[in-house]
Amino acid sequence: MIDKRVGSLADAVAGISDGATVLVGGFGDSGVPVELVHALLDQGARDLTVVTNNAGAGESDVAALIRERRVRRIVCSYPRSMGSIWFEELWRAGEIGLELVPQGTLSERMRAAGAGLGGFFTPTGADTLLAEGKEVRTIGGRPHVFEHPLPGDVALVKAHRADRWGNLVYRKAARNYGPTMATAATLTVVQVEEFVELGDLDPETVVTPGIFVDRVVQVAA
Amino acid sequence: MIDPLSDVAVARRVARDIPDGAYVNLGIGMPILVGDVVGPDKEIVYHSENGILGMGPAPAPGEEDRELINAGKQPVTLLPGGSYFHHTDAFVMMRGGHIDISVLGAFQVSEGGDLANWITDVATMPPAVGGAMDLAVGARRVLVMTTHTTRDGRPKLLPRCTYPLTAAGVVDRVYTDLAVLDVGPGGFVVREMAPGLTRAELQSVTAARLTFADDVVELDPH
Numbered sequence: 001m002i003d004k005r006v007g008s009l010a011d012a013v014a015g016i017s018d019g020a021t022v023l024v025g026g027f028g029d030s031g032v033p034v035e036l037v038h039a040l041l042d043q044g045a046r047d048l049t050v051v052t053n054n055a056g057a058g059e060s061d062v063a064a065l066i067r068e069r070r071v072r073r074i075v076c077s078y079p080r081s082m083g084s085i086w087f088e089e090l091w092r093a094g095e096i097g098l099e100l101v102p103q104g105t106l107s108e109r110m111r112a113a114g115a116g117l118g119g120f121f122t123p124t125g126a127d128t129l130l131a132e133g134k135e136v137r138t139i140g141g142r143p144h145v146f147e148h149p150l151p152g153d154v155a156l157v158k159a160h161r162a163d164r165w166g167n168l169v170y171r172k173a174a175r176n177y178g179p180t181m182a183t184a185a186t187l188t189v190v191q192v193e194e195f196v197e198l199g200d201l202d203p204e205t206v207v208t209p210g211i212f213v214d215r216v217v218q219v220a221a
Numbered sequence: 222m223i224d225p226l227s228d229v230a231v232a233r234r235v236a237r238d239i240p241d242g243a244y245v246n247l248g249i250g251m252p253i254l255v256g257d258v259v260g261p262d263k264e265i266v267y268h269s270e271n272g273i274l275g276m277g278p279a280p281a282p283g284e285e286d287r288e289l290i291n292a293g294k295q296p297v298t299l300l301p302g303g304s305y306f307h308h309t310d311a312f313v314m315m316r317g318g319h320i321d322i323s324v325l326g327a328f329q330v331s332e333g334g335d336l337a338n339w340i341t342d343v344a345t346m347p348p349a350v351g352g353a354m355d356l357a358v359g360a361r362r363v364l365v366m367t368t369h370t371t372r373d374g375r376p377k378l379l380p381r382c383t384y385p386l387t388a389a390g391v392v393d394r395v396y397t398d399l400a401v402l403d404v405g406p407g408g409f410v411v412r413e414m415a416p417g418l419t420r421a422e423l424q425s426v427t428a429a430r431l432t433f434a435d436d437v438v439e440l441d442p443h
Contacts, residue, residue, distance in 0.1 A: 027271040028294035029287050080349035081294070091347045100348050103270060104312030104355035111309045123358045124316060127389035130350065172305055173272050174288035179307040
């Protein structure tokens with residue numbers, strides 16, 4: 001019998017090791033797996049590479065991981081949101097590494113990892129600072145930059161509902177990076193607001209099929 | 222006497238160039254104003270790179286949903302017919318040329334259509350790019366909406382950008398508080414000008430060399 005549900009947030013993040021690359025869903029405040037990130041904080045893994053759109057804000061989730069010096073390096077597209085004080089402070093002090101990636105490239109690099117591809121050529125970033133040191137090829141008369149796949153050891157994702165096979169539906173724009181990240185990690189951990197019985201999710205509207213999911217934990221909405 | 226248009230008047234001018242039925246992405250900042258002034262006679266589908274098509278205006282106070290925000294992280298609504306999708310698809314739409322019009326702000330635009338709108342100072346603040354580079358390379362038509370000069374009066378339309386580029390050779394048309402200019406093979410071509418402005422005055426606040434269309438039109442200041 002397949003049952004990917006786990007009973008606690010601690011079980012959900014068990015085994016994440018020091019030095020892991022962790023993909024964290026969310027865009028701004030929406031779709032951030034806040035409780036899973038706090039469980040990771042409690043779990044203690046350090047020296048992490050975190051891949052996420054923003055660099056956290058205030059004192060919550062990714063910002064808290066950064067504040068506690070648990071993140072060695074962040075890979076993101078927009079680390080300068082309102083309230084990204086911890087990232088900015090550590091960045092200025094040279095205590096955290098930053099790999100800046102255009103947003104569409106960030107997502108597509110994870111998609112490539114999940115799809116088993118060796119990378120891709122994109123026009124995004126050609127002739128800019130972010131293409132420095134990368135292979136450039138002219139395709140259709142236009143320069144394209146080669147981008148490598150970006151796999152994670154772990155993905156932390158927030159969805160709305162799941163069944164015990166790990167099939168997922170999301171809520172509104174909280175979906176953002178979730179479906180892509182779920183495909184790109186060795187261990188995909190999902191927090192949901194509600195568990196439903198197998199068969200209760202309309203198969204026509206399942207967004208992430210359970211094959212991409214390893215653990216699901218319920219968190220009160 | 223240089224009498225610049227208000228931001229809303231520039232937004233109204235941009236809106237006139239957005240056809241009924243267009244799929245449009247409005248950049249953060251000044252471009253957002255365009256959505257407020259497009260007339261109800263047009264059905265425009267707004268795209269947000271965090272996974273929304275058919276984005277509607279801000280919700281009534283108390284109706285905000287943190288899981289329904291735009292790219293600027295402000296609460297929005299979804300119109301009937303709207304849809305949600307994941308980030309990769311949002312950028313498939315953008316990079317893949319499925320978005321008709323992208324309206325972007327700018328720090329600088331060059332006469333070759335290069336755009337600089339993501340960073341001015343790499344030393345003291347961490348660099349942040351977001352979707353700017355994807356928005357600039359992917360849309361079928363890239364419109365820039367900006368003030369003609371910086372706050373301290375320095376030209377933004379230049380022979381070459383001095384700030385790091387967002388993308389090279391992508392800008393089709395620029396709308397400023399003084400003029401509407403196309404980016405042609407020979408550089409900026411002035412199509413429309415603010416009322417009372419002379420060609421010499423416009424050139425004096427523009428670092429790139431301007432050419433003027435045969436039929437330069439006066440901009441509506443309202």
